[in-house]
Amino acid sequence: MAAIEPNQTVYINNLNEKIKKDALKKSIYSVFSQFGKILDVVCCRGLKLRGQAWVVFADVGAATNALRQMQGFPFYDKPMRIAFAKSKSDMIAKRDGTFKPREKRKREDPKPAAPAAAKALPAPGDAPPPKVPKPSNAPPSNVLFASNLPEDCSDMMLGILFQQYAGFKEVRMVPGNKGIAFVEFADETQASLARQGLDGFKLTPTDALSLVFAKR
Helix, strand or coil: CCCCCEEEEEEEECCCCCCHHHHHHHHHHHHHHHHCCEEEEEEEHHHHHHHCCCEEEECCHHHHHHHHHHCCCCEEEEHHHEEECCCCCHHHHHHHHHCCCCCCCCEEEEEEECCCCCCCCCCCCCCCCCCCCCCCCCCCCCEEEEEEECCCCHHHHHHHHHHHCCCCEEEEEEEEEEEEEEEEEEEEEHHHHHHHCCCCCCCCCCCCCCEEEECC
């Protein structure tokens, strides 16, 4: 089989089919946006396309780096299988002037080619102010206080993001307040590295993660 040339779109399969479409899309965006600007994330509901997704990056370098770094990454308890999409996404084709309208089909094509672009994700803007006051001037500790979380953010979604860092132990959501959580690491050094890497990370195009050390 001929090798597929690197392009801006990566195709992901072996995803956990039990995760709802909206939660899956947001989790994919959160994890993959660390590699570069994402133009679109497409997840399908069709029976033959469940467990699959496409991520459209703004450039080939970001897509290539994401493929290399995330291949086999445990995502909702299943290792992701990632490859470049077999065809150019409509969004990229429109950008470079090669787009040609396709004939409408009654059924979805199960082949892992880049699908027609869904509604584009809005361009990242300035992060809104934190939803709750956060601790300040706290000395380093092995627990991070996370704020400015999307309302539908779960401990599983945050866990996927933080488990990339050594020493990660658990995420504890705060009952009655979906905008904040505590993230525990084995020691202060590991917590510090995670804070340096993820403070300000875009969980969604409008929600930037805020991390500080939790007060003892």
